[in-house]
Amino acid sequence: MADTPPPAAAPKAQPDSPKRSEAGETLRFLLKLALFVFVIRSFLFAPYSIPSESMLPRLLIGDYLFVTKWNYGYSRWSLPWGLPLIPGRILASDPARGDVVVFRSPDPAPGDTDPAHDDHDVIKRVIGLPGDTVQVRGGQVILNGKPIPKARVADFTLPLSPNFDAEKCGADHLDVVGGTQICRYRRYRETLPGGRSYDVLDQGDFPDRDDTDVYTVPAGNVFLMGDNRDDSADSRFPAPFGMGYIPMERLEGKAAITFFSTDGSASWLLPWTWFQAARPARIGEGF
Known part of the structure; x- marks a missing residue:
């Protein structure tokens, strides 16, 4: 009888690939x-x-609101916490007069320990570009020697709320309409060269804010102002009282659209109050 060939050896089992741990995957x-x-x-x-x-x-x-980041190029201030990963400003583009921009505030002056002057994000409106002259006389902006048209419109009124109480409003501007306590300010419509217009507020006569020297915006900088003209620390004032000229590399982006608004009356522990505090009419407003 012929010899029976030995059975083929069973293939060796391949070792299982190491399983990734759940913690590692997470x-x-x-x-x-x-x-x-x-x-x-x-x-x-x-x-x-x-x-x-x-x-x-x-x-x-x-x-x-959402801010779009590509409009003016990118710098270290485009990154969270101002990480110094981008030298200077790349893909740079200048803003237009009237743009509402978010920017990184200037560094505090040497020896300035006021926490309010620490680096932080700020939002203002672009009024002057490099080479422009800007002055305020009697509360009216003079741009390149010509007054910006400023027309009186209906008063701005805002119901008092936890976000905007009587102290923020100021005693001279408190009013009552239909049993509701409100804040009332004089409102004007400014129109920039080129036709772009927006509303500004005037709370009264304040010579230190309504009358300034003539400023010439340096190259690579912008002149910014708040629309609430008597309550804005902006380019009209040097640090530490304001911000002076703002280098364009500190521009972070352009205001695009409001996606939520609250009057501050909500409690985080009471979810139903989130809806009561919301101001839905403001959602979706563009710039």
Whole structure:
């Protein structure tokens, strides 16, 4: 009888590939998500909340808006926390007069320890471009030697709320309409060369704010003002009382659209109050 061939050896079992731990997968996901948010926030869109009344009547305390990041190019201030990863300004483009921009405030002056003057994001309107002369006389802006047309329109009124109380309004501007306590300011319509117009407020006669020297905007800088002209620390005033000229590399983006607004009366622990505090009529307002 012929010899029976020995049975073929069973193939060796391949060792299982090491399984990724659940913690490792979670960490990888979070890192990818953080990178995605970093890119979107740095180069496309970023949210911004309004903390002060300097841009009334267009922007109220408690407004939340999206800022587009590509309009003026990119610098270190385009990145979260001002990470110094971009030298100077790349893909640069100058803003237009009338643009509402978010920018990084100038560095505090040496020896200035006031926390209010620390680096932080600020929002104002572009009034002067490089080479422009800007002056304020009697509360009217003089741009390149010509007064910007300023027409009186209906008063601006705003109901008092936790975000904007009687102290912020000022005793001289308090009023009552239909049993509701409101704040009332004189409102004007300014029209820039080229036809762009917007509303500004005038709270009264303040020589230190309504009459200034003539400023010539240096190259690479812009002259910015708040629409609430008597309550805005802007380019009319040097630091530490204002901000002076703002280098364009500190521009972070252009205000695009309001996506939420609250009057400040909500409690985070009571979700139903979020809807009561919301101001839905302001959602979707563009610039």
